[in-house]
Amino acid sequence: MNIGEIARRAGVSRSTVSYALSGKRPVAAATRKRIQDVIDELGYRPNATARALKEGRTRMIGLVIPPAGNRLTHMQLDFVGSVVDAAARADLDVLLSPSGGDHDRSFERLISESRVDGVILMEIRLQDARVGRLLQARLPFVGIGHTTDDRAMCWIDVDYAGLVRHTVRHLADLGHRKVALISRSPELVAAGYGPAIRAREGFTEAVRERGVEGVEVACGDDARSGQESIEGLLRAHPDLTAVTTVNEAALPGIQRALADAGLSVPYDFSVTGVAGRLWAEDFRPPLTAADVPAHDMGVQAVSLLIERIAAPHTPPRHILLAPPVSLRSSTGAAPARPAAGPAPHPGGAGAPRA
Amino acid sequence: MNIGEIARRAGVSRSTVSYALSGKRPVAAATRKRIQDVIDELGYRPNATARALKEGRTRMIGLVIPPAGNRLTHMQLDFVGSVVDAAARADLDVLLSPSGGDHDRSFERLISESRVDGVILMEIRLQDARVGRLLQARLPFVGIGHTTDDRAMCWIDVDYAGLVRHTVRHLADLGHRKVALISRSPELVAAGYGPAIRAREGFTEAVRERGVEGVEVACGDDARSGQESIEGLLRAHPDLTAVTTVNEAALPGIQRALADAGLSVPYDFSVTGVAGRLWAEDFRPPLTAADVPAHDMGVQAVSLLIERIAAPHTPPRHILLAPPVSLRSSTGAAPARPAAGPAPHPGGAGAPRA
DNA sequence: TTGTATGCGTTATCAT
DNA sequence: ATGATAACGCATACAA
Numbered sequence: 001m002n003i004g005e006i007a008r009r010a011g012v013s014r015s016t017v018s019y020a021l022s023g024k025r026p027v028a029a030a031t032r033k034r035i036q037d038v039i040d041e042l043g044y045r046p047n048a049t050a051r052a053l054k055e056g057r058t059r060m061i062g063l064v065i066p067p068a069g070n071r072l073t074h075m076q077l078d079f080v081g082s083v084v085d086a087a088a089r090a091d092l093d094v095l096l097s098p099s100g101g102d103h104d105r106s107f108e109r110l111i112s113e114s115r116v117d118g119v120i121l122m123e124i125r126l127q128d129a130r131v132g133r134l135l136q137a138r139l140p141f142v143g144i145g146h147t148t149d150d151r152a153m154c155w156i157d158v159d160y161a162g163l164v165r166h167t168v169r170h171l172a173d174l175g176h177r178k179v180a181l182i183s184r185s186p187e188l189v190a191a192g193y194g195p196a197i198r199a200r201e202g203f204t205e206a207v208r209e210r211g212v213e214g215v216e217v218a219c220g221d222d223a224r225s226g227q228e229s230i231e232g233l234l235r236a237h238p239d240l241t242a243v244t245t246v247n248e249a250a251l252p253g254i255q256r257a258l259a260d261a262g263l264s265v266p267y268d269f270s271v272t273g274v275a276g277r278l279w280a281e282d283f284r285p286p287l288t289a290a291d292v293p294a295h296d297m298g299v300q301a302v303s304l305l306i307e308r309i310a311a312p313h314t315p316p317r318h319i320l321l322a323p324p325v326s327l328r329s330s331t332g333a334a335p336a337r338p339a340a341g342p343a344p345h346p347g348g349a350g351a352p353r354a
Numbered sequence: 355m356n357i358g359e360i361a362r363r364a365g366v367s368r369s370t371v372s373y374a375l376s377g378k379r380p381v382a383a384a385t386r387k388r389i390q391d392v393i394d395e396l397g398y399r400p401n402a403t404a405r406a407l408k409e410g411r412t413r414m415i416g417l418v419i420p421p422a423g424n425r426l427t428h429m430q431l432d433f434v435g436s437v438v439d440a441a442a443r444a445d446l447d448v449l450l451s452p453s454g455g456d457h458d459r460s461f462e463r464l465i466s467e468s469r470v471d472g473v474i475l476m477e478i479r480l481q482d483a484r485v486g487r488l489l490q491a492r493l494p495f496v497g498i499g500h501t502t503d504d505r506a507m508c509w510i511d512v513d514y515a516g517l518v519r520h521t522v523r524h525l526a527d528l529g530h531r532k533v534a535l536i537s538r539s540p541e542l543v544a545a546g547y548g549p550a551i552r553a554r555e556g557f558t559e560a561v562r563e564r565g566v567e568g569v570e571v572a573c574g575d576d577a578r579s580g581q582e583s584i585e586g587l588l589r590a591h592p593d594l595t596a597v598t599t600v601n602e603a604a605l606p607g608i609q610r611a612l613a614d615a616g617l618s619v620p621y622d623f624s625v626t627g628v629a630g631r632l633w634a635e636d637f638r639p640p641l642t643a644a645d646v647p648a649h650d651m652g653v654q655a656v657s658l659l660i661e662r663i664a665a666p667h668t669p670p671r672h673i674l675l676a677p678p679v680s681l682r683s684s685t686g687a688a689p690a691r692p693a694a695g696p697a698p699h700p701g702g703a704g705a706p707r708a
Numbered sequence: 709t710t711g712t713a714t715g716c717g718t719t720a721t722c723a724t
Numbered sequence: 725a726t727g728a729t730a731a732c733g734c735a736t737a738c739a740a
Contacts (some may be wrong), residue, residue: 366726366727367726367728368726368727368728369726369727369728369729370725370727373726379725379726380725381725381726382725382726382740385725404732406732407731407732407733407734408732410730411730496733603730
């Protein structure tokens, strides 16, 4: 079924059908009705490929996600969902491309075959070859995260350094003298993954600024790794009384390990960090944390990209989001004695909390 | 950059460039090299849109996912990831369409504008209008899940009825006399969502077959709902000693509620069900469960779809997966006395498990 | 108000 | 072994 067939059945020319559909030129009411009737009867919709070829744009955007090997975190998942929804609202379709390494067939297809009008690039590393490729291909794009050399590109990011700094200050103000940062996976840290590196920056700064002792550990994006991180930390640092984390997927493990060690939050031990709101609220007790606005980021990334597609040569815009740290119940005054042997307290460790 | 420009610079005709690229007709070695040099220099790649128009296929498949409002479960996420990976391996791109309702712009665009060569439809309900639309549009598709009237379509599904039946028998064999099914959200159940309905079927059958008492509750796809479900069940049924569930996202809440109630798994209470492997292994103690093979399903769905695109008129194939129930540590003999007041046992409730 | 003709970038048929 | 050309389905400049 194509526009020619509609025209034939309605007894008009193809251009009249086209104009009746687009409204870009007046069509007599009677003619329009005749055309519409045929269209309704046959369920005709213009072929997207032909239209794309003619118009020079596909009405699709590419979303470059980490490959399935590394499973996405909930935050990333929310982000993908909100991008797809925001794009749908703008009548744009989303083409998914799993890409992590630099030599990637799917990524190359995406950007060099004119399949999409623009790209949203997730999981940017501090040095990222894909940014160069995108720039070179002159394809509009928005990065989630920013490279060290970020002037030439549009990006939107969470201010991990600032937020971690904020949480460490909060802990220091509560009297904690030794705090740990539970970061992302060793692989991501080694690869120069922005949030991990910038979290470290903020941590290091705040720790020095407040004169507290700081220790950083890498931690896989799963509960088990979180558990092992805490176990290792407690072994190596019996005087540790607080952690801050940018690894939301580790939170259930962190919780379990603390419970197993007989440490009650926040009486014996404080936990804070940067995480999606649902993770934070799901923590026991609810986590004092900066809530990563994954949904907002998706929506904003799409509108930034649409803007960029419309005006590719305007100077790139950057959005650094610093959501407030929501004070919930997982942080408290440092225990009188360090955590090694928990001090007695109301509703303490071991007793069922029913 | 287009094929004409390459042809001009290489001093040949456009068709020669095309044939040099496709290899569908012999090209003199010297000519081929000349062409290749120009292509390498300019980084030319054929325009996907033009090729799609000419060839009558887009080399894209559509993946219809639930809208972002309902956040995806990990199992669904794994599925999406494996579909994208499997498709990439076959040089297919994946177009995402969030669609739940029946009147859906994105879904209609996908199927009636020839944007994709085929569709994978997630989250099928027992009666699903989208199946009819797809059939009517003569677009090859594979359903994840099957409708009641499933003869006309290709599908792949997990045998929820059989698996739940299996787990209930297992519990009955261990001496449990009253078991509960924790199902999916009330909305999904009401909408006639296949896994929820079929889980009920298997549950009802097995309960009758073994002469045990069965109670079913709907439960949202999140930890909090899981927790509330267990709390409600324990209140209403003090003699309950076991649950089976098809709601993996509820597992952390189930675990927490049982711990809060001072019930130790599997000594006081048994838990089993159908869940992704990671969720099962993350349970404490590891969950005796049928592991949903989300990754396999994605891979198989893609190859089924590719097959169907190649031969649209062969009789539709159906794949019903029944993964084995992995015996881990969350099920045990029914307690001598019902769970109301937990009996003493080794490593029982309340004591830190360090 | 409507029709005719052209071109988007490719692949494939026909001709040489 | 290679070149000229038609066609895929659409949108639009130009003509009437």
